[in-house]
Amino acid sequence: MVLAGGWIFAGAFFMLLWAAGVTTTFSLVGTVFFGTVLFDIVLYALSRIVEGSRRALDRLVTSLVSTAFIIALLPLVSLVWTVVLGGLARLDVDFFTQSMRNVVGSGGGALHAIMGTLLITLAAAVISVPIGLLTSIYLVEYGRGALAKAITFLVDVMTGIPSIVAGLFVFALFALVAGPAVRNGFMGAVALSVLMVPVVVRSSEEILRLVPNELREASYALGVPKWLTILKIVLPTSLAGIVTGVMLAIARVIGETAPLLLVTGFTFSMNYNLFDDRMMTLPVFVYTQYTQAAGVGAQASIDRAWTAALTLIVIVMVLNLAGRLIAKIFAPKRGL
Secondary structure, eight states, X not given: OHHHHHHHHHHHHHXXXXXXXXXXXXXXXXXXXXXXXXXXXXXXXXXXXXXXXHHHXXXXXXXXXXXXXXXXXXXXXXXXXXXXXXXXXXXXXXXXXXXXXTOOSSOOOOHHHHHHXXXXXXXXXXXHHHHHHHHHHIIIIIOOHHHHHHHHHHHHHHHTSOHHHHHHHHHHHHHHHHOTTOXXXXXXXXXXXXXXXXXXXXXXXXXXXXXOHHHHHHHHHTTOOHHHHIIIIIHHHTHHHHHHXXXXXXXXXXXXXXXXXXXXXXXXXXOOOTTSSOOOOHHHHHHHHHHXXXXXXXXHHHHHHHHHHHHHHHHHHHHHHHHHHHHHHHSOOOOO
16 A cells, blocks of 8 residues: 555655656656655654564565566566567567668668578577587586686686677678678677677576586496487586577577668568578567658658567567476476
């Protein structure tokens, strides 16, 4: 009741500011934040009067923990709510079935960007997951001495490199082979794999270390060789965590703009071939639509940018849900 009263009081305050013209819109985030802070203060005062200082302090700390949780959720809720409101304007069939070829002003869609994002991310995962998983297996099961320490150090360094550096590296690498004018989807996949590999390595390494040594020793005691123990015991036991780590790595790179803008470029047409010509991706589509919004079709470009951002969030959510489902299905079954 105190929490609801705090929200109502804060909501009434912001409603008055809106009605008086001080603010242009009603602030839902401000209502929740200041109402929750008011709840902490009033709850402590009431508890101190009725229950004493010791119980009041306990309630204050508990309420502060809940307040921190609510504050942490506010940016996420605000972001999702803003993207949903902005993206509903073009959430129609044409947006998912048409490209921007020969489209000026309103109309068009982002099918070419959606397909480009899915193809490039899939190619990056195909490159990164085997490399990252095998590296983590080496570090956990075989790695000893200076080489393992050097690999761990390099992985830690790669984890923190800016994404534009990965794009520049791939651009320089392919420029040496095919010339500086080349742009294609495979270059984008390689750039994203540079960012994905360290995330896959670190997450998989931590998960593999959680597998009890007793399981390995039991397998060795039965005469099973080490490589088969890893394949049949260690990997199935840690599969759920590995899948989660891979999903985190995909979510880390699927929204990257700078390296893809540099090495894949952008196009208004469909392109399903990763190795031939430029490809459009959703992050680059959002960037180009928003930055090129001008003139009569400015609002149409902004609407397309918001809907593309909403589509990207939905894709990430679907991939994470699919990863959780796969992890749950293939997780080792526990006996009762």
